[in-house]
Amino acid sequence: MKVAFFSAKPYEKSFFEDANRSRHYSLNYLDIPLNVHTANLAKGADVVCIFVNDKADAKVIKVLGQNGIRLIALRCAGYNNVDLSACREEGIQVVRVPAYSPYSVAEHTVALILTLNRKTHRAYNRVKEGNFSLDGLMGFDLHGKTVGMIGLGKIGLITAKILKGFGCRVLGYDIAEDKEAKQIGVEYVSLQELLHTSDIISLHCPLTPQTHHIINKETISQMKKGVMIINTGRGALIDAKAAIRGLKNEHIGYMGLDVYEEEADLFFEDLSEKVIKDDVFMRLLTFPNVLITGHQAFFTQNAMHNIAETTLQSIHEYEQKLPLTNQVKV
Structure with missing residues (x-):
């Protein structure tokens, strides 16, 4: 063959x-x-x-x-x-x-959450420069926070298990309820309740016509002010322009992305010597509370x-x- x-x-x-x-x-x-x-x-x-x-x-x-x-x-x-x-x-x-390996994506999801929360990427660069100030590095305890999982397949379920280990309350939204997810304490709710209640929202659903831009201007407006959004699923689950508006008005407090809707012209290549012409992507990079990795969660x-x-x-x-x-x- x-x-x-x-x-x-x-x-x-x-x-x-x-x-x-x-x-x-x-x-x-x-x-x-x-x-x-x-x-x-x-x-x-x-x-x-x-x-x-x-x-x-x-x-x-x-x-x-x-x-x-x-x-x-x-x-x-x-x-x-x-x-x-x-x-x-x-x-x-x-x-x-x-x-x-659902563990690879689930663990990367939690890595993004922890990095954004405790700002370890910024602390690393500061210490290398001899700056040991703690100003701007304050995080929060994950214990007791509510995490909304949109999609509870293999990856979503493992992510939920890890977050339950941190002491988080985990909400789930999916087209069907998973018996194992319920056994570990995941609470299935409507999408609206998940949006209203979650401190952190993590996307693990497939990309379908129904989930395309499931994170958009309307759904962002229903979220808590200061919400953290994590996407290790598919780039087009998020309307990036709506997310930028949410970041600018500080309704979104943190955003971690391993995927991006227009990533085909960017990810998996070394573009360090080139001008990146995607204005939306470059705008996302300007936010100090946005962390982007280049589709490496599986890696x-x-x-x-x-x-x-x-x-x-x-x-x-x-x-x-x-x-x-x-x-x-x-």
Whole structure:
């Protein structure tokens, strides 16, 4: 089997090479993203393997179909960047990695909360400069705070468990109630009550038409003044312009982002020598109470190992004409 990897990074190769030792697939790593201009580079491959910011819209799917591709293997959980209707028309199957390491994202979520609260990033830079003043570094006890979780899948549930360990009250909003979440003390409430009551709001839901910009001008106005918002889910869950207005009028007290709606042109690349032209993103960077990481929540050794193993296992199932365990229905 020949597999064309798009948006391949050097740190991925070692994990996939290790996972491939027993399978001996031909892995072709391309460091460019998949889009309508690069789709023809998949010619000659049997499978295309893509990541979160690769673009598999209808035009791209048509090109892939013309080149004989019948399987798209996402090495991530989300698949909102794939036109599933076009895949169905072209006879292309889609698989993903639904649970590479929920602990990695959950722990990063809590890291953002703690960093924003205790301002350890600012303290680190001060101490390096010999400034040991505590002015502007005051935080609050997480113990006793109310955290609202929008989405309680695997990642949300683990995040809730960690926060319960801190002594937080945890509220949950989801389309269905999880038995284990209720057993650990998560209180399921309406979205409105969660917004009104939470000191911290953390986003862990998938991106759907219903959740697109779930954090917007209206929902922000329903939140507590000084609320902390954390997003390690999908960038488009937040209307960034509305968030900026909330930060400017100090209704939002803290914001931690590992994802951003227009991240495809930014994240996973070294742009330190270039002018970043995204004015909304650059405005977010000006706020001292905003902390942004470049979609690294998933990035642990455990997660990378699981991503490689699961992806190649899906390709093995496809090759052997077995049921696709992690298939996305198209």
